[in-house]
Amino acid sequence: MNKFVIIWILSCGFCVICKTSSPEFKSDYSRNHLHWTCSNNACERIAGNYRVNKTLLTLETCRKMCVDDPIWPLPKSMKIFNKWHSQFLKNKIMYNIEALPGTLKLLEESIKIFRAYFKKNDTTREGNYLKLNIRVKNKDDIVKLELGTNECYQLFVKLGKTVNVTIVSQTFFGARHGLESLSQLIWFDPHENTYQILHDVEIEDCPEFAYRGVMVDTSRNFFPIILLKKVVDGMSHTKLNILHLHLTDSVSFPMKLKDLEWLSNGAYDDESLYTEEDIEDLIQYSTLRGVKLILEIDAPSHVSAGWHFHPTLSDLVICDEEDILNGHLNPDNEESLNILQNIYRNLLNLMHNDDIFHIGGDEVNLRCLETTKTARNFSDMITFWANYTNVLFERLKLANNNKLPKNVIMWSSPLTDSYDGLNYLNHKENIIVQFWFGNSYLFLAKQFRVIFSTVGYWYLDCGFGPWKPSQVHGVCDPFKNWQKAYEYRPWESKYIKSLTEGGEVCLWSEQVAEESLETRIWPRAAAFAERMWSDPPELNNNTYVRLDNLRESMRSRGIKVSAIWPRWCSINPGSCQ
Numbered sequence: 243m244n245k246f247v248i249i250w251i252l253s254c255g256f257c258v259i260c261k262t263s264s265p266e267f268k269s270d271y272s273r274n275h276l277h278w279t280c281s282n283n284a285c286e287r288i289a290g291n292y293r294v295n296k297t298l299l300t301l302e303t304c305r306k307m308c309v310d311d312p313i314w315p316l317p318k319s320m321k322i323f324n325k326w327h328s329q330f331l332k333n334k335i336m337y338n339i340e341a342l343p344g345t346l347k348l349l350e351e352s353i354k355i356f357r358a359y360f361k362k363n364d365t366t367r368e369g370n371y372l373k374l375n376i377r378v379k380n381k382d383d384i385v386k387l388e389l390g391t392n393e394c395y396q397l398f399v400k401l402g403k404t405v406n407v408t409i410v411s412q413t414f415f416g417a418r419h420g421l422e423s424l425s426q427l428i429w430f431d432p433h434e435n436t437y438q439i440l441h442d443v444e445i446e447d448c449p450e451f452a453y454r455g456v457m458v459d460t461s462r463n464f465f466p467i468i469l470l471k472k473v474v475d476g477m478s479h480t481k482l483n484i485l486h487l488h489l490t491d492s493v494s495f496p497m498k499l500k501d502l503e504w505l506s507n508g509a510y511d512d513e514s515l516y517t518e519e520d521i522e523d524l525i526q527y528s529t530l531r532g533v534k535l536i537l538e539i540d541a542p543s544h545v546s547a548g549w550h551f552h553p554t555l556s557d558l559v560i561c562d563e564e565d566i567l568n569g570h571l572n573p574d575n576e577e578s579l580n581i582l583q584n585i586y587r588n589l590l591n592l593m594h595n596d597d598i599f600h601i602g603g604d605e606v607n608l609r610c611l612e613t614t615k616t617a618r619n620f621s622d623m624i625t626f627w628a629n630y631t632n633v634l635f636e637r638l639k640l641a642n643n644n645k646l647p648k649n650v651i652m653w654s655s656p657l658t659d660s661y662d663g664l665n666y667l668n669h670k671e672n673i674i675v676q677f678w679f680g681n682s683y684l685f686l687a688k689q690f691r692v693i694f695s696t697v698g699y700w701y702l703d704c705g706f707g708p709w710k711p712s713q714v715h716g717v718c719d720p721f722k723n724w725q726k727a728y729e730y731r732p733w734e735s736k737y738i739k740s741l742t743e744g745g746e747v748c749l750w751s752e753q754v755a756e757e758s759l760e761t762r763i764w765p766r767a768a769a770f771a772e773r774m775w776s777d778p779p780e781l782n783n784n785t786y787v788r789l790d791n792l793r794e795s796m797r798s799r800g801i802k803v804s805a806i807w808p809r810w811c812s813i814n815p816g817s818c819q
């Protein structure tokens with residue numbers, strides 16, 4: 243049981259044949275004005291010639307050497323004993339992993355991912371380059387991410403005859419975060435044509451919140467798996483750990499479940515559709531990057547598309563004639579619950595994990611439901627709604643071998659604003675309210691757990707105005723900028739913080755499709771990620787420079803990130819205040 247498996251992976255025998263053109267530095271770097279020097283913790287651009295004056299730095303090197311806190315999100319504890327750095331060749335990295343078999347397999351894969359971050363071809367010139375030893379020591383063999391899984395790690399970078407990196411972790415997910423932090427201590431210097439590493443660093447790090455999510459609505463507009471993988475890339479860079487797909491809504495049902503294929507006729511077209519294999523693939527991709535996938539089929543409202551293709555029944559959904567954008571399951575037709583239970587069963591199988599489940603539950607139109615026979619049997623609509631929610635929970639339990647998932651998320655709504663409603667809800671221990679709008683006071687007072695997605699701060703879709711002619715304003719205008727996402731701390735009191743599992747930024751997709759998905763998410767979700775990971779004190783001037791540095795790092799990995807300011811501010815750090 244305790245037998246550690248030790249393997250050495252020799253780094254790739256990747257041989258670089260550069261046209262070793264000029265040690266005469268190509269491009270911009272021979273231009274006198276593109277050099278920097280570090281003064282007062284800021285990189286100052288100065289005139290000078292690098293070939294004459296070796297104290298001048300490239301911007302890349304200055305960014306890491308000069309800026310406090312080179313890692314985003316900020317680690318809980320980071321000691322940089324010296325701002326020394328050394329150059330190394332990327333094909334001279336040695337890896338040594340100590341881990342139990344399941345974790346070992348994942349770590350081998352995540353080291354491949356880590357290696358691919360270093361895309362530049364380094365020099366072929368002879369020189370004094372150090373060897374880099376990376377050692378990972380991991381304890382447990384936990385291969386599924388659950389709410390509260392230990393994601394801590396320690397990272398040590400020490401210089402001797404070699405540069406020794408040690409990452410110590412309890413689980414794969416911690417070790418992986420350690421590699422992410424390490425990757426931010428490494429950069430490419432275009433003067434030297436080599437990778438550099440900052441050393442004499444000690445980090446001890448754990449997330450402040452267990453649930454650090456991004457929600458993408460794949461119903462209003464569809465996003466192909468390949469693009470969702472890019473979102474995961476950005477999340478893995480910023481240590482976000484939950485990708486929540488708001489998979490279906492009234493307007494489209496882009497999911498083809500083998501048991502319920504007829505529902506997928508509700509997709510916009512045959513391409514705008516996920517298969518079970520697509521989802522498996524995305525789960526595998528995400529797990530290696532420390533991200534858990536959550537699939538939400540919204541109910542009992544926000545349903546319509548797909549449900550009318552049932553082979554025999556035509557009254558599974560009601561009220562979508564009057565408002566196509568918000569149909570409801572028909573409580574008078576029990577078959578709608580049987581089908582939903584079947585969907586739940588399929589999703590649970592697909593996710594291989596019943597730790598967290600999202601049942602939707604938002605924006606129930608009571609005027610629609612009060613016309614049903616079932617509702618008329620209740621004294622008031624809130625009691626009916628609470629009962630309906632309890633019934634969904636029973637169905638979820640049946641779908642999961644008679645065991646309710648430990649964490650069942652539901653959106654905040656008038657139900658969670660109501661004393662009677664909250665009193666009537668069963669399974670309080672399992673419920674987590676995803677708070678987007680309304681009043682959080684009551685359910686918090688009653689000790690329900692919470693995930694914050696407050697519309698005024700953490701909704702990424704706002705600010706683009708109306709999208710149909712009858713609207714005067716966008717539903718949640720104005721735009722919430724990254725500063726706003728960063729500064730929001732809804733857990734002023736210890737009491738609220740103790741009930742807070744985390745937060746999630748939400749991207750509803752009425753006004754976003756493939757071409758702008760990434761820039762709508764980044765850099766705002768990265769700002770949010772630091773709030774979630776280390777909950778640092780308020781924003782300061784350095785935060786701007788650090789976020790801009792992160793943006794460069796994300797861009798170098800092929801992630802599209804909106805600009806935070808004119809480029810002038812990036813090349814004159816400290817000058818835009």
Ligand SMILES: *[C@@H]1O[C@H](CO)[C@@H](O)[C@H](O)[C@H]1NC(C)=O
Nearest residue numbers: 279288290294295296297298
């Ligand atoms: C090199 O650059 C530094 C930093 O600006 C400056 O203080 C120093 O005088 C320069 N040395 C030479 C020889 O130009």
Ligand SMILES: *[C@@H]1O[C@H](CO)[C@@H](O)[C@H](O)[C@H]1NC(C)=O
Nearest residue numbers: 257258259260261361362363
């Ligand atoms: C690195 O070198 C390889 C092989 O010569 C070449 O194909 C590739 O384009 C180079 N990559 C970069 C980023 O220059």
Ligand SMILES: *[C@@H]1O[C@H](CO)[C@@H](O)[C@H](O)[C@H]1NC(C)=O
Nearest residue numbers: 375400401402403404405406
């Ligand atoms: C670095 O690692 C090597 C090989 O494990 C070891 O021999 C050496 O003592 C280490 N150096 C430092 C400074 O920790």
Ligand SMILES: *[C@@H]1O[C@H](CO)[C@@H](O)[C@H](O)[C@H]1NC(C)=O
Nearest residue numbers: 574614615616617618619620
């Ligand atoms: C309403 O309640 C009555 C009495 O409990 C019951 O017989 C009937 O089936 C209920 N109707 C619906 C639609 O639930």
Ligand SMILES: *[C@@H]1O[C@H](CO)[C@@H](O)[C@H](O)[C@H]1NC(C)=O
Nearest residue numbers: 619629630632633634636668
């Ligand atoms: C919902 O209400 C009905 C009618 O009062 C009742 O029979 C049923 O047990 C309730 N369901 C749950 C899960 O509480």
Ligand SMILES: *[C@@H]1O[C@H](CO)[C@@H](O)[C@H](O)[C@H]1NC(C)=O
Nearest residue numbers: 780781782783784785818819
């Ligand atoms: C940023 O720096 C400027 C100039 O030093 C100062 O006036 C301002 O208060 C600082 N802003 C923040 C958020 O720290």
